[in-house]
Amino acid sequence: MPTPAPVLDARLVRRLRDGLRVDVGFQLVPGITVLFGPSAAGKTSILRLITGLLRPEGGFVRLDGKALFDAERGIDLPLRRRGIGMIFQDDLLFPHLRVRENIGFGLSAMGPGDRESRIERVASLSGVEHLLDRRPATLSGGERQRVGLARALAPRPRLLLCDEPVSALDVAGRQVLLDRLRAVQRSEAISILYVTHSPAEAVALGSRLILVRRGEIAADGPPLEVLTGPAAASLGLTHLDGVRNTHPATVEGHESTRGGTQLRLIDGPSLIVPPAPAAPGSAVTVTVRSEDILLSRGFVPGLSAQNQLPGTVERIAAHGGEAEVVVRTVGVRWIVSVVLPVVEDLGLAPGADVHLIIKARSCQIGVCPPDPLG
Template identity: 60%
Template sequence: MSATDALTLRLTRRIHADLTLDVELDLNRECGVVFGSSGAGKTTLLRLIAGLERPDRGRIQLGDTVLYDDRSGLNLPLRERRIGMIFQDDLLFPHLNVAANIQFGLKGEPRMRAKARMEEVAAFCGVSQLLERQPATLSGGERQRVGLARALAPRPRLLLCDEPVSALDITSRHTLIERLRTVQQAEAIPILYVTHSTAEAIALGSRLFLLANGRIIDRGPPLDVLAAAGRGASTWFEGVRNLFRGRVESHAEDRGETRLRLIDGPILVVPFHDRPPGTSLAVEVRGDEILLAKGPIEGLSARNVIPGTVDRIVTHGSEAEVLVQTEAISWIVSVVAPAVTALALAPGSHLHLIVKARSCLILDDGFRDEPSKNII
């Protein structure tokens, strides 16, 4: 894929009498999130890009390839667009095992090459151990990761995701989101992800496209767009979470706690987790469970006091999100806006994060040792 292999589009489609989709959008090799309430036109936008529906007018281009152009009458069929898709329903073939499902899109490839590609995508989607299983024996999260691997197997130039985690439990949601981030880095393709969940938008997107009544009304870094969206924005940030990868370093002798070394980050003391040292784990910490402090710190019951530096502050009404850098990873901390003034916080300020061990939730294991990133 070349550096210019980006998605660019402008299109119009009348959905019904009260809603016309009128969108202009560009996406490079990054993960863009289309965010908006139900009925805003998010799913229709993906279907138009994929070729499942036809715009009334406009142009859709992927790199040097024009997918649709109303002036010339060009409208490439879905099979020629080289676009992968995952939806709420994984749509796996029930009569095929996982390996055969993943290889389905590789028909026509030499046998050994197809097998090698299947094994490659299975590995970074985290389903290598499931290849002989039938879909009916898989959990919802496992099925979605298999669906992701199947979508990626033919080497698509673009991946479209329509709320793929909406039916999953919280652990499976985070696992799939982490896999999508891994996929984007490994395959270096544009990903366009549709959601109405703030947590997902912040977790995955490098850019957010805010869709309302069929039009993109703002675009940019997710935190900035959501904070600028006006009334009700503060409720969008409730439950914002940090998600990190780490390795078990040691356990307390009384089995009361576990020391987890975050990848490219500090030690984090978490509740005891019965895994041997060296095990890869994912840990979640809610942004509103973290305290900020300046000056000498002593006499605390909290097990984690971590030095850091303020990177950025985003204020929205009476609330604020503070991005704090600790070693090579960043945290997002939710505070009330007056705390920013009281602590004299500004980019470059030195402070400490105070995190209770019981605020750290272990979610999953099996992640590769890659640089940790939080949900932003």
């Protein structure tokens, strides 16, 4: 399969006020890329350099092949002409405008019918269609962030930049926004660059991770591979607390005897989960914490756990006294966190056959929003 053409091609050079020098180059294709690193590594500055809120001293920014900035050619388009959407830690909504007006603020060039259609579509994608006549002061923090997401999407940007948008939300609010971002990426086929310093968010959300250290790219690759590699270890990242496995699935049916719901993971096995308020055929996501999965070297009879999934160990990332074991079950990879002695006790190694033991109640279900265009 040919490699998709890059949506963003950037080379950014800039010395910041605190003496840090940003010097990075990377490309983005449609999908979710995580920009990860410690505080003051330069992550937010990279976003600002892409948008033009901070002017690079050298390099270029190209979106779909169009130059937004080019130091040699003297090109420097203003933010309003760059085709880039942004969401931040703070929602930055206009308090005097209703949600509908906030979302439609950047759509003045559209006709009334097209404008309203676009507002309704992005409101539905972001899960705020029932809030359109409310004002920001009446919304929760998570609701305001989802309105901010809808407003950023409304003008149809080709690139969405997210600067730690869930940092001020509770656990439930974070999960809802992350689920919406995944749905948005699929529906709008947009490239998303997401800044975080949370390993759990990075693994749950991104298919690629760029690790930034002191203004430079220290590593670039699959999130788990980077986060358990030497570059992350040099930053003191020795364990991955709270990492979650999140997979898309389809509801197969509901069990009348045991009261559970049966899902079919996309490209993967079936899974029994707690009763889910979704009809057969509905699209959902299932999330399981890496530390809530047990490993065995074969099927174990007589367990109360309803799921025993056969799989194969692909790789093991050991760090300190812990390890992350990557297991493939059909076409789905799982991350399982174990203490290091378990690796030796079970004889785990790449190619080893194992079973994943997962309690139904360890599975959290998210119902995917429908596509407004069907």
